Amino acid sequence: xxxxxxxILGCGSALPTTRHxxxxxxxxxxxxxxLFDCGEGTQLQLRRNHIHFSFINHIFISHLHGDHTFGxxxxxxxxxxxxxxxxxxxxxxxxxxxxxxxxxxFYCKDIKYPIFFHSFNATKHHTxxxxxxxxxxxxPLEHRIxxxxxxxxxxxxxxxxxxxxxxxxxIPAYMRQAIKDGADFVSTNGExxxxxxxxxxxxxxxxxxxxxxxxxxxxxxxxxxxVNLLYHEATFAESEKERAKxxxxxxxxxxxxxxREAGAQKLVIGHFSSRYDDERPLLDEAREIFPDxxxxxxxxxxxx
Amino acid sequence: xxxxxxxILGCGSALPTTRHxxxxxxxxxxxxxxLFDCGEGTQLQLRRNHIHFSFINHIFISHLHGDHTFGxxxxxxxxxxxxxxxxxxxxxxxxxxxxxxxxxxFYCKDIKYPIFFHSFNATKHHTxxxxxxxxxxxxPLEHRIxxxxxxxxxxxxxxxxxxxxxxxxxIPAYMRQAIKDGADFVSTNGExxxxxxxxxxxxxxxxxxxxxxxxxxxxxxxxxxxVNLLYHEATFAESEKERAKxxxxxxxxxxxxxxREAGAQKLVIGHFSSRYDDERPLLDEAREIFPDxxxxxxxxxxxx
Numbered sequence: 001x002x003x004x005x006x007x008i009l010g011c012g013s014a015l016p017t018t019r020h021x022x023x024x025x026x027x028x029x030x031x032x033x034x035l036f037d038c039g040e041g042t043q044l045q046l047r048r049n050h051i052h053f054s055f056i057n058h059i060f061i062s063h064l065h066g067d068h069t070f071g072x073x074x075x076x077x078x079x080x081x082x083x084x085x086x087x088x089x090x091x092x093x094x095x096x097x098x099x100x101x102x103x104x105x106f107y108c109k110d111i112k113y114p115i116f117f118h119s120f121n122a123t124k125h126h127t128x129x130x131x132x133x134x135x136x137x138x139x140p141l142e143h144r145i146x147x148x149x150x151x152x153x154x155x156x157x158x159x160x161x162x163x164x165x166x167x168x169x170x171i172p173a174y175m176r177q178a179i180k181d182g183a184d185f186v187s188t189n190g191e192x193x194x195x196x197x198x199x200x201x202x203x204x205x206x207x208x209x210x211x212x213x214x215x216x217x218x219x220x221x222x223x224x225x226x227v228n229l230l231y232h233e234a235t236f237a238e239s240e241k242e243r244a245k246x247x248x249x250x251x252x253x254x255x256x257x258x259x260r261e262a263g264a265q266k267l268v269i270g271h272f273s274s275r276y277d278d279e280r281p282l283l284d285e286a287r288e289i290f291p292d293x294x295x296x297x298x299x300x301x302x303x304x
Numbered sequence: 305x306x307x308x309x310x311x312i313l314g315c316g317s318a319l320p321t322t323r324h325x326x327x328x329x330x331x332x333x334x335x336x337x338x339l340f341d342c343g344e345g346t347q348l349q350l351r352r353n354h355i356h357f358s359f360i361n362h363i364f365i366s367h368l369h370g371d372h373t374f375g376x377x378x379x380x381x382x383x384x385x386x387x388x389x390x391x392x393x394x395x396x397x398x399x400x401x402x403x404x405x406x407x408x409x410f411y412c413k414d415i416k417y418p419i420f421f422h423s424f425n426a427t428k429h430h431t432x433x434x435x436x437x438x439x440x441x442x443x444p445l446e447h448r449i450x451x452x453x454x455x456x457x458x459x460x461x462x463x464x465x466x467x468x469x470x471x472x473x474x475i476p477a478y479m480r481q482a483i484k485d486g487a488d489f490v491s492t493n494g495e496x497x498x499x500x501x502x503x504x505x506x507x508x509x510x511x512x513x514x515x516x517x518x519x520x521x522x523x524x525x526x527x528x529x530x531v532n533l534l535y536h537e538a539t540f541a542e543s544e545k546e547r548a549k550x551x552x553x554x555x556x557x558x559x560x561x562x563x564r565e566a567g568a569q570k571l572v573i574g575h576f577s578s579r580y581d582d583e584r585p586l587l588d589e590a591r592e593i594f595p596d597x598x599x600x601x602x603x604x605x606x607x608x
Binding site: 044047048064070071074078101 | 320348385403
């Protein structure tokens with residue numbers, strides 16, 4: 001299977017610390033790269049993590065708080081300095097384009113590539129990106145301002161053609177795609193070879209969900225059912241539950257409850273408040289509810 | 305003498321690397337702190353270098369290229385999150401306020417402190433900041449867009465009152481400031497004690513100049529005459545002199561020539577192009593002309 005990896009570039013909350021950068025992560029599927037959020041310093045984190053700038057064509061911004069957006073202008077500007085010509089697509093609340101326009105007009109007037117801003121549908125769960133192998137859905141969250149989770153899904157894959165069987169029946173090249181899609185094969189003497197003898201099961205279609213920043217939202221669990229990996233914010237511990245409610249964030253326990261409810265296979269918690277010098281208590285709290293939990297950290301790579 | 309220190313937070317040029325951050329430095333004089341330029345990631349560099357955010361009340365921006373300004377919005381926003389109430393003064397080209405306004409209105413509408421933008425005089429050398437002990441002058445440089453060097457000077461200081469002599473003559477407290485300013489003392493029996501017997505030499509008034517980004521400018525040398533420490537950009541080596549001219553930057557040799565011409569005591573070079581993995585050749589080149597040269601690096605502290 002081709003790699004499906006999450007590269008954590010920043011998993012701190014609003015106040016950056018020497019331990020955590022502002023939010024950003026790269027989802028790599030094969031040679032495609034999707035950037036989720038772009039806090040200050042993201043371009044430097046991309047360099048530190050040896051992620052090729054030129055493969056980043058789609059940036060998704062969960063919401064318009066500075067710790068998720070302040071790195072955009074620097075990244076866009078650097079793309080320009082590096083001579084980029086490929087279009088850049090930015091998916092975000094419609095206000096982003098308005099707020100960035102004066103900056104882009106002033107600092108980036110010489111860039112040689114187009115930037116396309118795609119606005120989210122403000123109210124409902126919908127597919128906002130789709131190509132031949134992947135869909136990315138926006139899932140409304142509950143934060144102080146409009147905010148979306150992202151659900152990345154591989155599309156159903158083709159079955160594997162069994163090489164020795166294909167050779168035995170001398171299956172011509174032009175028919176192989178159809179057989180991978182499930183067709184039977186009719187040999188020159190009219191014998192029908194059922195697909196099940198020619199192919200084996202397709203690789204599973206994997207999925208990843210990114211939910212930051214948000215109160216725990218039950219409705220989200222339906223959209224994420226059976227997700228392979230869930231990144232859910234856990235800004236606070238249960239002891240700060242009132243503050244979590246007040247600021248529209250989640251506790252580690254609440255994040256774990258969402259993972260359990262959604263039937264996630266694995267949970268990674270992040271968006272840690274700067275008050276924690278050590279996230280171990282958050283991890284312990286989450287694992288009580290959902291044992292297969294890990295803490296995000298800068299430089300972490302999780303394979304699905 | 306109270307400390308007069310330069311803290312280098314970033315000394316790379318436009319493309320950030322894993323070795324160098326975008327331009328920013330803090331000039332500390334006693335408990336005053338002045339921030340010169342504010343590239344992306346400056347707030348994190350301030351944290352890493354244990355510089356107190358609350359003592360930063362004055363930010364000077366040399367010119368409006370992103371590698372000198374993109375860290376401002378994050379810093380301003382963080383000041384707000386930390387509950388700052390003290391006014392913040394930003395000295396920059398007048399366009400900065402216009403470009404930042406939509407961002408400030410959107411991201412920082414809840415901050416509880418006022419921001420005052422002070423525009424530079426666009427054409428000539430002038431004093432742009434002055435308090436009881438320090439002046440900061442703007443010195444026009446030559447870059448692709450309007451750009452200024454900053455010359456920080458301590459004002460002349462008071463002479464030191466000799467404690468044992470003052471006690472011997474029973475000089476009352478209320479007269480001591482005048483004596484430190486040069487007055488003689490007349491004792492109760494009419495004897496005139498000349499100031500030279502009561503005081504010793506004032507500490508020297510120190511100075512620091514920051515010149516980034518610029519072609520080497522002869523006229524600048526006059527304004528900087530005898531400066532204690534000069535930070536001058538040296539984006540390129542002599543081998544890239546044509547590129548230096550084209551992009552309105554300086555070579556290390558040219559920076560050293562400016563230091564020599566200005567009669568500087570010490571030179572620190574910075575704003576290194578991302579093409580150099582090792583600045584030793586730049587240093588060697590500068591030292592041929594001006595031996596007392598050092599290379600800037602992130603985390604460097606230079607005392608004057």
